[in-house]
Amino acid sequence: MCGIAGYITENRKSNKLQSVYKDILVDSVSRGHDATGLACTTAKGKVVVAKYPLPSPVFVKTLKYSEAMDKKPVSVIGHVRAATKGSPLHSKNNHPILSGNIVGVHNGSIRNDEYLTNHFELNRHAQVDSEVVFALLDKLDKLDPKGIKQVTALLDGAYALAFQHAEEPNKVWLVRGPGRPMVIAEDEKLQIIWFASEERFIKNAYIKNKLLTSRLKVHTMFQNEVIMLSLGVKQVVNEQLALSL
Numbered sequence: 196m197c198g199i200a201g202y203i204t205e206n207r208k209s210n211k212l213q214s215v216y217k218d219i220l221v222d223s224v225s226r227g228h229d230a231t232g233l234a235c236t237t238a239k240g241k242v243v244v245a246k247y248p249l250p251s252p253v254f255v256k257t258l259k260y261s262e263a264m265d266k267k268p269v270s271v272i273g274h275v276r277a278a279t280k281g282s283p284l285h286s287k288n289n290h291p292i293l294s295g296n297i298v299g300v301h302n303g304s305i306r307n308d309e310y311l312t313n314h315f316e317l318n319r320h321a322q323v324d325s326e327v328v329f330a331l332l333d334k335l336d337k338l339d340p341k342g343i344k345q346v347t348a349l350l351d352g353a354y355a356l357a358f359q360h361a362e363e364p365n366k367v368w369l370v371r372g373p374g375r376p377m378v379i380a381e382d383e384k385l386q387i388i389w390f391a392s393e394e395r396f397i398k399n400a401y402i403k404n405k406l407l408t409s410r411l412k413v414h415t416m417f418q419n420e421v422i423m424l425s426l427g428v429k430q431v432v433n434e435q436l437a438l439s440l
Contacts, residue, residue, distance in 0.1 A: 299358025
């Protein structure tokens with residue numbers, strides 16, 4: 196079990212935003228304490244990645260975390276890891292994972308990663324099974340529902356995903372496959388859309404920061420749902436993804 200926590204916003208200068216996110220990431224430690232990382236995308240499209248084999252309550256106190264968040268990112272994709280395949284002591288096994296033009300995080304496990312790597316002659320650099328997902332996504336000419344469907348149809352396992360393409364830094368794609376949760380919570384007043392593995396992480400952070408949870412419009416993603424988040428836009432793709440069992 197791992198955890199995903201992130202956001203996309205048009206209000207990147209809000210100090211309250213940073214405080215809430217830190218609390219969401221810290222609370223997410225209950226889903227994994229072997230490593231923590233995040234990918235922050237700036238308004239100019241630069242992606243800054245910071246990750247360490249540390250639990251999130253320790254990670255948020257590091258200089259790398261502060262430097263990344265000080266960029267006032269328009270989007271953040273974060274992850275807490277409960278390690279299975281691939282030692283967390285090797286940075287490339289931890290999330291976010293960079294594969295070509297794709298940066299992303301994965302909660303779950305992929306059983307056929309070795310087969311897919313060999314079959315598609317993928318260029319991989321880590322041991323972690325999650326890498327195969329982003330390597331496959333990188334082979335797509337463009338991220339779209341059809342292409343994502345083609346990739347997820349190949350996966351044998353459980354997964355929830357959050358990822359971006361380097362050429363589309365203002366978009367975050369979310370996918371919920373079998374066996375793993377994902378929720379989205381929109382706050383129009385704060386001009387932000389949060390996403391996390393569990394709703395309670397977001398609501399607890401709001402309570403801690405003296406914000407009304409009633410402001411949140413929460414959507415629990417259903418299995419095989421794809422959502423594209425973009426600045427000013429939330430596009431829900433309500434199509435069933437083909438799954439290989």
